[in-house]
Amino acid sequence: MAKVKSHRQYPPLYEKVFPVVLGILGVVIVTLLIITIAVALRLVGAA
Amino acid sequence: MLNTLVPLASSVISFTFAYFVFKRYLERKGTYLLFWGLGMLFYGIGGFCEFYYGAFGWKALVFRLWYLFGAILVAAWLGQGTVYLLAKEKWAKVLTVILVLGSLYATYRIFSAQLDSGLMIGSGHTGRELSGHAIVTDGVRVLTPFFNLYGTFTLVGGAAYSAFIFWRKRVLLHRALGNILIATGATLPAFGGLFSRLQVPGALYLGEFFGVILLFLGFLRATTPMGETALAAAPAD
Numbered sequence: 407m408a409k410v411k412s413h414r415q416y417p418p419l420y421e422k423v424f425p426v427v428l429g430i431l432g433v434v435i436v437t438l439l440i441i442t443i444a445v446a447l448r449l450v451g452a453a
Numbered sequence: 454m455l456n457t458l459v460p461l462a463s464s465v466i467s468f469t470f471a472y473f474v475f476k477r478y479l480e481r482k483g484t485y486l487l488f489w490g491l492g493m494l495f496y497g498i499g500g501f502c503e504f505y506y507g508a509f510g511w512k513a514l515v516f517r518l519w520y521l522f523g524a525i526l527v528a529a530w531l532g533q534g535t536v537y538l539l540a541k542e543k544w545a546k547v548l549t550v551i552l553v554l555g556s557l558y559a560t561y562r563i564f565s566a567q568l569d570s571g572l573m574i575g576s577g578h579t580g581r582e583l584s585g586h587a588i589v590t591d592g593v594r595v596l597t598p599f600f601n602l603y604g605t606f607t608l609v610g611g612a613a614y615s616a617f618i619f620w621r622k623r624v625l626l627h628r629a630l631g632n633i634l635i636a637t638g639a640t641l642p643a644f645g646g647l648f649s650r651l652q653v654p655g656a657l658y659l660g661e662f663f664g665v666i667l668l669f670l671g672f673l674r675a676t677t678p679m680g681e682t683a684l685a686a687a688p689a690d
Contacts, residue, residue: 414623424620424629431613431636438605438643446598 455655456507456581463662464500467493470669477676484545485537489672492531496665499523503658506583511570519583521563525597526556528604528639535611552603559596566590582649582657605643612636612671631675638667 415421471493478486502519505512533552537545567589573582585594612635619629645660 416620416623416626416629420626420630424616424633427633428613428617428620431609431616431633431640434640435605435609435613435636438609438640439602441647442598442602442605442643446595446602448595 455658457504459655459658459662460500460503460507462500463658463665464497464504466662466665466669467497467500470665470672471497474672483537485534488530488534488537492527492534493668495522495527495530496661499527500661500665503583503661507581513568516568516570516583516587517563517566520585520588521560523583524585525559525563525600528608528642529556529600530604531639532604532607532611535607539611539615555600559600562590562593562596563588566593582655584649601643605639609636609639612639625678627677627679628675631671631673634667634671634674636671638664638669638671640664641667 416424471490474486474490474493478490499519499522502515502523505515506519529552533545533549536548540548568587569589570587572586572589573584585597588594612632616629616632616636619625619632641660641664642657643660645657645664648656648660
């Protein structure tokens with residue numbers, strides 16, 4: 407599948423920050439899902 | 454203050470946020486706005502129950518309302534709004550039926566559960582904050598992670614996915630930023646709950662407080678265009 411490449415750009419600050427923030431969010435989401443599954447399996451206590 | 458004013462502030466911000474979302478729903482009629490509005494109402498109810506407990510002490514009805522709306526339903530119903538925004542309508546409707554049936558079952562289980570407020574002291578909890586440990590009946594607290602799993606996946610995942618799509622296409626900067634704020638804000642109550650389990654005092658209430666602020670800012674950012682000047686054309690190759 408062809409990679410989508412836009413000819414437009416966000417302002418420089420956002421161009422630098424967005425990939426980092428999105429990467430961190432991805433890690434955080436996976437971590438949260440793992441913790442929630444662990445709670446569901448009663449490996450750790452529920453609220 | 455941590456157990457009264459912070460949750461009260463969360464509640465007031467949530468109800469204000471819900472007002473803005475419902476107002477937008479009446480103007481635009483998107484089903485996702487209806488679910489987000491309901492989700493923020495639930496958020497506000499949860500915060501108010503925490504404030505009530507901090508200010509006036511234990512009341513079984515307040516605890517049940519807190520556990521139902523604040524601990525179980527809020528993330529899932531907010532996430533359902535994102536499902537309507539991103540998924541095909543047929544799937545969104547099927548998931549809505551499952552969510553409503555699950556919510557009704559959870560309501561029945563919580564309102565018929567046996568409670569003991571003394572159990573909120575211990576297991577790392579001081580009793581100054583509300584905790585699900587007060588539920589004596591088996592099979593109630595185990596419902597929470599299933600709703601929160603769905604809520605985390607749909608709300609946080611949906612907002613992050615939307616931000617990624619906008620960023621990849623380099624369009625609608627305000628929506629990309631708004632979705633990042635929403636995704637970040639939605640994770641804070643979850644981390645608050647996690648740190649609360651690790652015996653950090655006030656972590657849950659602070660997580661909810663900063664979470665709703667980021668959610669509100671994200672909503673305002675995503676619904677307020679920044680103008681064409683925010684996007685610059687890349688130099689021609």
